[in-house]
Amino acid sequence: MTKRSDIERVLDLWLDDGPTHVPDRVFDEAVAAVYRAPQRSPWRLRWRNLTVNTRLLAASIAVLAVVAVVGVGLYALRPTDNTATTPTPTPTVTPEVTSAPTSSACQPSEPGCRGALASGIHFSDQLVTPLRYSVPEGWRKELDVPGALNLVANGTTPETFIAVWPDWQIMSQSDCANRPEEGLGRGVSDLVTFLVDHPGLVASPPEAVVLGGLPGIVLDIRRDEAWTGPCPNAVNLFTHQGTINDIGWQDVSGSRVNRLWLLDGPDGHVTNVAIEAPNDEAFDAFAEIATPVIESIVFTDKSSCVDGSPCIGRLLPGAHRTWSPFSQPFAYVVPDGWKNIFNTAHGYVVQPADETQKGGGRGIYVFLDLQASNQAACTRSSQPGVGRTREDLVAWLTSLPDLSISDPVNVEVGGLSGVTYDLRALGSGPVCGSGDYMLWFADDPNFWWGMTPGNPERHFVLDRPDGGTVFIIVTAPEADFDGFVEAAMPIVESFAFSS
Amino acid sequence: MERDLVEAAQRGDREAYVDLIRSRADHLYALTHRILRDVDRAEDAFQDALVIAWRDLAALRDPDRLDAWLRRLFVNVCLEHATRERRRIANLRVLPADGPAAPDELHGIADRDQLERGFRRLPPEQRAILVLHHYVGYAPSEIAELLGIPDGTARSRLHNAHRAMRAALDADARAELVRGRPA
Numbered sequence: 291m292t293k294r295s296d297i298e299r300v301l302d303l304w305l306d307d308g309p310t311h312v313p314d315r316v317f318d319e320a321v322a323a324v325y326r327a328p329q330r331s332p333w334r335l336r337w338r339n340l341t342v343n344t345r346l347l348a349a350s351i352a353v354l355a356v357v358a359v360v361g362v363g364l365y366a367l368r369p370t371d372n373t374a375t376t377p378t379p380t381p382t383v384t385p386e387v388t389s390a391p392t393s394s395a396c397q398p399s400e401p402g403c404r405g406a407l408a409s410g411i412h413f414s415d416q417l418v419t420p421l422r423y424s425v426p427e428g429w430r431k432e433l434d435v436p437g438a439l440n441l442v443a444n445g446t447t448p449e450t451f452i453a454v455w456p457d458w459q460i461m462s463q464s465d466c467a468n469r470p471e472e473g474l475g476r477g478v479s480d481l482v483t484f485l486v487d488h489p490g491l492v493a494s495p496p497e498a499v500v501l502g503g504l505p506g507i508v509l510d511i512r513r514d515e516a517w518t519g520p521c522p523n524a525v526n527l528f529t530h531q532g533t534i535n536d537i538g539w540q541d542v543s544g545s546r547v548n549r550l551w552l553l554d555g556p557d558g559h560v561t562n563v564a565i566e567a568p569n570d571e572a573f574d575a576f577a578e579i580a581t582p583v584i585e586s587i588v589f590t591d592k593s594s595c596v597d598g599s600p601c602i603g604r605l606l607p608g609a610h611r612t613w614s615p616f617s618q619p620f621a622y623v624v625p626d627g628w629k630n631i632f633n634t635a636h637g638y639v640v641q642p643a644d645e646t647q648k649g650g651g652r653g654i655y656v657f658l659d660l661q662a663s664n665q666a667a668c669t670r671s672s673q674p675g676v677g678r679t680r681e682d683l684v685a686w687l688t689s690l691p692d693l694s695i696s697d698p699v700n701v702e703v704g705g706l707s708g709v710t711y712d713l714r715a716l717g718s719g720p721v722c723g724s725g726d727y728m729l730w731f732a733d734d735p736n737f738w739w740g741m742t743p744g745n746p747e748r749h750f751v752l753d754r755p756d757g758g759t760v761f762i763i764v765t766a767p768e769a770d771f772d773g774f775v776e777a778a779m780p781i782v783e784s785f786a787f788s789s
Numbered sequence: 790m791e792r793d794l795v796e797a798a799q800r801g802d803r804e805a806y807v808d809l810i811r812s813r814a815d816h817l818y819a820l821t822h823r824i825l826r827d828v829d830r831a832e833d834a835f836q837d838a839l840v841i842a843w844r845d846l847a848a849l850r851d852p853d854r855l856d857a858w859l860r861r862l863f864v865n866v867c868l869e870h871a872t873r874e875r876r877r878i879a880n881l882r883v884l885p886a887d888g889p890a891a892p893d894e895l896h897g898i899a900d901r902d903q904l905e906r907g908f909r910r911l912p913p914e915q916r917a918i919l920v921l922h923h924y925v926g927y928a929p930s931e932i933a934e935l936l937g938i939p940d941g942t943a944r945s946r947l948h949n950a951h952r953a954m955r956a957a958l959d960a961d962a963r964a965e966l967v968r969g970r971p972a
Contacts, residue, residue, distance in 0.1 A: 295951070298923070304904050321807050
């Protein structure tokens with residue numbers, strides 16, 4: 291018998307120690323996911339990296355022909371009862387999860403990227419109705435132009451995809467020409483009425499939904515096999531507006547199945563989010579994996595952003611992360627009711643969704659490499675003699691008059707070490723500038739940070755791995771401070787800085 | 790009887806699949822947690838692996854090999870998760886003011902924190918091999934079969950993993966001497 295070395299004995303003991311039971315919650319969630327997931331038949335396992343054609347269609351619209359239809363068919367509505375609910379932040383099934391992530395895949399939040407998508411949050415690039423969405427591994431962005439966004443999953447049947455069409459309208463049905471149907475309104479109710487009443491279509495009963503923050507209707511449509519109307523190959527439904535040159539069509543030819551989320555956009559136009567598939571079988575399989583992606587869509591609200599900064603706006607409950615150019619990336623988790631308003635190289639801000647102040651107010655403010663500002667000049671120049679390390683900045687802060695600072699306590703947040711303390715201005719505080727006590731600024735033209743009397747702050751001052759500091763500032767008016775801190779701390783605790 | 794359950798699950802019977810998994814869940818979760826060393830990641834990987842196993846169960850040719858097939862699948866999912874960026878973690882904590890806890894039976898070679906740090910420094914593949922050997926109890930030949938690698942390769946990887954773990958502990962000990970204990 292071989293004598294076991296010290297390291298082997300230690301590993302025997304140490305690895306034996308640890309959890310031996312799976313938490314019930316974890317097991318139950320896994321089982322629930324199993325009940326949502328289809329099972330692959332053996333032949334599908336061979337379908338890897340299948341290239342799926344998209345349908346960018348400007349040139350081909352002229353040859354589009356439509357079969358017209360008469361008659362009534364039966365078409366069962368597929369379950370859509372989850373379409374208005376918030377997405378589950380738990381990781382979802384990945385079509386190709388056992389394969390290594392593609393190193394060249396578009397990274398989460400990487401602007402302007404197309405092709406394979408890394409798992410995580412992505413943004414539309416050119417779509418006139420900007421949105422963000424989450425995908426697991428195994429998805430590709432095939433098309434992102436002002437008039438269309440197409441997402442496909444590896445290994446699915448060709449001509450199966452998610453499409454988003456802004457300003458979706460009905461093509462002229464009398465001659466299948468590329469112009470809107472005359473006399474038809476452009477609201478959701480107009481379009482749904484048209485689809486449901488169209489003799490060449492079989493439509494499921496429309497259901498009200500809210501998707502990505504926009505209200506609308508979801509329904510399934512397909513061509514009635516008996517239709518013999520004027521357009522020979524499909525009932526043309528299309529997107530077109532004068533400012534968008536990317537023409538697409540909603541293809542209902544053959545046995546194609548379409549699920550449409552027709553949403554009232556803030557610009558008064560209808561945005562159509564659709565699942566398309568060539569037949570029922572393909573649709574059923576694809577809908578299982580496409581629905582979570584669709585449910586993760588959030589139409590971004592640019593009005594939430596601090597001027598000059600990109601932002602996400604309203605955050606879906608679940609995991610999020612900062613994106614370029616913020617130079618100390620981190621992931622975090624929020625419950626419902628929060629928004630991101632700011633994302634620059636040195637600043638990232640999360641606020642309650644109902645906070646109306648963009649440049650202040652209740653929020654979690656994350657700043658990088660702050661410096662002490664010149665208290666005599668009340669300008670963005672730096673305070674002479676104050677360094678930039680955590681110790682320098684906290685010591686300087688502690689030395690300021692008319693501030694009450696609790697004893698700093700060592701902490702670790704998201705993998706970074708530092709200290710935390712609470713900060714309150716005494717009386718009116720040592721006000722400088724135009725009513726604000728300007729404490730900090732950064733090498734960033736987009737912001738400075740000033741403490742307002744009556745708005746206590748909880749600071750987490752952390753050391754960046756490569757030098758510099760991370761300031762996490764949780765603040766709210768005095769009357770709300772304790773309650774707000776209680777609500778904000780789970781978010782701060784969820785921070786995970788990238789190494 | 791169990792073979793019947795496997796075959797039923799392969800035909801799409803979810804209840805049969807859950808029955809099969811229920812009795813194995815604790816072991817598979819323990820395996821996952823020990824490789825990933827992170828509760829959140831382990832939970833995510835466990836759930837992903839269970840769903841993937843369900844989706845691909847039809848690919849299992851020999852129902853009597855379910856356990857080995859599951860272990861291999863779980864190890865692969867762990868390796869895939871280990872390469873992902875940490876998605877979420879709740880790890881805010883006040884650092885202890887009075888130093889680490891008292892030494893236990895592992896004292897003298899390495900304390901638990903050192904082991905944890907050293908183990909986390911290892912590549913995921915080496916962590917998986919150490920867990921399969923020291924926790925599951927697999928011999929190198931069984932690891933080789935499970936991972937689909939030659940027997941000699943498994944032995945050499947296990948040897949290298951031991952060396953890497955020892956080196957990680959040594960490096961940590963040296964750093965501790967330089968850094969000193971926190972106040």
